[in-house]
Amino acid sequence: MANAYIPALAQMRAIKLARIRRERLLPSRGAVVVQVGNRVGALDIIAKSNAMGHLRSIPLARYLKTNEATLPKYLVKKPGEDIQARDIIAAKPEFFGTMRRVFRAPGAGRVAALYGAWLTVELMDTPFELKALYRGTVRDVMPRLGAVIEATGALVQGVWGAGGEGFGVLQKMVDAPDAVLGEEKIDVAARNTVILAGAGITETALRRAAQEHVAGVIVGSLQPRLRALVQELGLATIATEGLGERPMATPIFELLASLTGNETVLNVPGVKRGTARPEAFIPILMPSNTPDAASPLPTLLAEVSAPVRVVAGTHAGELGKIGEVPDRPRALDSGALAWGAEIELASGGRTFVPWENLELIG
């Protein structure tokens, strides 16, 4: 076994109770309104930003029928000045001063710059308010950027997610992790809840969920064609297994099902490279005399007996434990030679899985 080596593996978190820290950041610089030590609820605003402006450049010289050299003298609002929609930004007298050719602000914001023949205005989008999302205690504040919140509860990470953030009471909608959620089970009782589905959710069920103002969806997998719908509906959705129709791993389903009735948040930062995984967090209040009773997230070590999940191949989605680690690579049916381990599957049996197809779970 001299050559046996277990490499670092990807990690997926699914844990019933842990103390976690999460950075909550504004999309652009703004003001943080909480302080270290503040206790915050999921919907509490912790920071605000007004600077979500977008730039619009206008060929002002052409609009005013003049040249760039004379343009500055026609400016009513100078660069840096705030503007409201329809404010006159520039005015040029015509017909011996009897009339004016004007350019009005296309929206509220500020005059950003006058450069050559072009005027640029920065138009303000809706002010952005950053919610705490994680019920807990503010542990650090990054001025103008955001804060770090420490929270205690259950954490389940997904493989894919979309639709932003969601908050509501967790409600189990299906009885088994391989069940597909249909629209008939979603009614007014689902309003403002985070619903737990099994292997999938139908298109009509997604639409009904949006109609009933469901706060979020946790599902095993989602059909690829429904990804755009989730975005369009703005319905926070997390898939724990991937895309298509894959049953939710039974331990994950059971963990979530056991927490039915608890407030739950969904945090979907996106699925681009470099972003954190989407996750569901269910805060669990600790007794006030033992606030630190929950341990921090345990370090997942790649070692024999460590719990793993298979991410591709015949056993994709299955959970198991690292068993024997061969000291030689093995040939796969594809013809590829791969290093890996014997995995003792939770469903029974053993199978060789390349390291590339495993992630630690816990």
Added chain:
Amino acid sequence: MADSQKSESLLIVDIGSTTTKIGLVDNVAGEYRFIASGAAATTITPPDADVLAGVRDAIRQIEARTQRRLLTVEGQLIAPERAGAQGVDALVAITSAPQPLRVAIVGLSREISLASAINAINGTHAVVVATLALDAIGGRWLPVRLPQEAQLDPKVVMTILQDPAVIAAETLARANPEVIVLVGGVDGGATTALYDIANLVASIVASSDENARPIIVFAGNSAARAQLANHLGTLTQLRPVDNVRPTLEAENLAPLRHELEALYTERKITWLPGLNTLASWTNVPITSASRAFQNVIRFLARRWNLNVIGADLGSAATTLVTARGEQSTRLVRADLGIGYGLERLLEQTGIERVLEWLPLEMNPDEAYARCLNHALHPHALPMTRDEVYLMHATARLALATAAQGVSMDGFDTVVITGSVGAYNSNYGALALLILDALQPHGIFSLTVDPLGLAPALGGLAAENPAAAASVLERDGLLTLGTVIAPTSRNRDGQIDLRIKVQPSGSGVINLEVVHGSLELVPLTTGQKATIEVRPAAGVDLPQVKRGVFKADIEGGALGLIIDARGRPLNLPTDPVKRRMQVQRWYWDIGGEVANG
């Protein structure tokens, strides 16, 4: 670090977007040889945003496999090599891990200067996020073209704004490019229109946060440089290069490419988390993988006086390099990959094109979902027969899409690298994948990179050229065989070629190859053979002179492959027949994948 002149033992590191691969090279009995390798997940994203985590993991695998200590307890590289075979003398690294540069092109004419700029950008790690063209004659902004993923709500823009100039400006601002390539005008031509577009660019740049202003690369009429420096140089970094279109007839792509390559290094590679420490472990700069791969292909072309085409099929990007004598071209498609880049590939081709290359029936939705799941776990190895065929089909599409417009005539050698070929002994399937995707024409040898480290050997050439050449020749490439691939006007079943094969040490083999067939004559590695190829009327093989081609060839992992399927390949339109056809080709070349 060790003196580069004495580097006898080396680690070669390739930090890909998905996998970090490392090879140990050492001098064995006077020859540089590949000793062992390790591969780990690339670690540039949370929770391990440090390239060194992946690098150390891969090095520790080599330690375990060779019982040679390479890292200190603290995780530092042991260098130079110490007594008792501890450590190495040097380390070289290349990378393709960073995201591509986001580039907007602003210019005068879409058909002329913008077209040349796009050609130049295609050779670099960059994606075009917007192209804006001012019609130089009419002085009107042409309709904006956006890539599919652009974060712009066209409804909002089109309803609120009607002025094409304002739309163009807003598009540029919202595209949020890291680099704006400004082009237009032939050298010595008029400059007025250029100043107009420079004004537009300046207005956007001037309004942006000073710390986040895009860099402007000017590759237009050189007569405008001084005035543009006054306009734009005070606002942001302006980097003028030679005109990408100095005359209407001629392109000059190299200076713009070189500048973008430099920007990729400055702005992307050096900003990889943990790269500074890795850089302190090496004597030579950490370069882009595509550039290193080009070094390899150029080396092969010079070393044996060959025309070579090489393809690097990566998780996030596909690189195509050609070398004919001293001439070399490089095409980087940062939007085509078979891992992270799979979704963007499918956006361009559609899942139906993938299904065309499967020898088995698969529901399009299921195939699409499987592809997307692979993009979510791009490091995962295909295990089942379905997964393998699906990966090969997507690899065909990535290669074929990248190779569109590239002439496949007259190459002597085709080289493929990337995860699809590394440590894969199904050589028949690999050969078929390459032939189907690139469809080269003529007589050439087919070569794969069995270790997946050929690009890193291109990086090694900067540290120790002798070691790079030695490993490349001895261990770095595996010849699958010689391919004879004619074009033909014949119909299926008619004779295309008459071939006489005289393997050393055995009897003559006479073949009549019919059009539409794919044949394999086994010739083992090192086995020599003489071939005589006589094409029938209407059959074209560039190497044939006076009706016959004679050559001495060497075998390979497969042998002599005769691809008489014609060019371009025509797949049956009927799905059942098409699947049977693809299946037959897999059988013919011995590439069938076992049931998992």
